[in-house]
Amino acid sequence: MPPLFDKPIGQLEPDSPSALHDVQEALHAHAARIESEDCSGTALLVGAELLRWHEDMHSHPTLKLLGGFVVDDPGISNHHVLLTAAPLAGAVLYLNHDGDTRVVFGSVEAFLEATRQARARGGDVEELHPRISPSATDQEGLTALIRRLLESPEDEDLAVQVIPSLDLLDLDLLRESATHENFFISEAVAMEIEKRPDEKLREIAVLCAEHKHPQAAKAGKRALAVEERRRFEHAGPSQS
Structure with missing residues (x-):
């Protein structure tokens, strides 16, 4: 082919x-x-x-x-x-x-x-279908596309559909998305963090949880809860 x-x-x-x-x-x-x-x-x-x-x-x-x-x-x-x-x-x-x-x-x-x-x-x-979307091999191109979509009120909703393909390593883009006025975008970021919790993503989850729209904030709080659970399980039982 x-x-x-x-x-x-x-x-x-x-x-x-x-x-x-x-x-x-x-x-x-x-x-x-x-x-x-x-x-x-x-x-x-x-x-x-x-x-x-x-x-x-x-x-x-x-x-x-x-x-x-x-x-x-x-x-x-x-x-x-x-x-x-x-x-x-x-x-x-x-x-x-x-x-x-x-x-x-x-x-x-x-x-x-x-x-x-x-x-x-x-x-x-x-x-x-996998629970987690496969990450795009061209992360630089995907980041550029998402930024272009976020700058266009007519196209920003399409960013929600490609955010799951991010590898969640570009924290600047994630901050921008988590605080975007369109709550669907912040929610999409929070949903991915919930699936892929990581200490480095905690600050992004906090931004989502602080979003002014309750739907995005709820998703952010779920992501934070998952990260807290991951940290607890990773730390193991406390030593007395």
């Missing part, structure tokens, strides 16, 4: 002819790849259906931003989306219309393997 499109952030606009061409090229490469896959008993899209869903969904804000196209249709209005644009090129995102949208597989191969496993066990791919 040819390598997926991977241009630096800002080099192409989502609606530019070059960007659209590259997404379509990746789409056709995936269509060719999926022809050799046994798709029976799965929700994978093939052939004309793959192209039809791309036509129907290509203007979705998340798909436009990340150069994505839908690769399955489980019939529940949620879809897995293969991303083709930096900084998440090659990853598979779960587009959840009524929940958390985030990257759930680091590659299309990992997604297809989960599809096979779900079929074998008679379950759904969603049941195999």
Whole structure:
């Protein structure tokens, strides 16, 4: 399968002819790849259906931003989306219309393997989603993208969908996000700290807990509680 499109952030606009061409090229490469896959008993899209869903969904804000196209249709209005644009090129995102949208597989191969496993066990791919999203390999590009989104009131909500792909090492970005006026952004940071508690993230959790919106503050307090528990367990029983 040819390598997926991977241009630096800002080099192409989502609606530019070059960007659209590259997404379509990746789409056709995936269509060719999926022809050799046994798709029976799965929700994978093939052939004309793959192209039809791309036509129907290509203007979705998340798909436009990340150069994505839908690769399955489980019939529940949620879809897995293969991303083709930096900084998440090659990853598979779960587009959840009524929940958390985030990257759930680091590659299309990992997604297809989960599809096979779900079929074998008679379950759904969603049941195999990892609790923690795989970290993007291009953290510098992801940081630049999030900062760009945070500066745009029209696009800032999209930052919530890619924050789970951070490795949580850029404390400056985390501080900026934790104190952002949009409480969904602060909440998203707190939720990731709750999943990945660390002493270095304690100050960020405090900022989230102090957010003026109660929903973000509640998430921050949960993250703090998890970190406190981690510290206690790490310290072990006190010596008398």
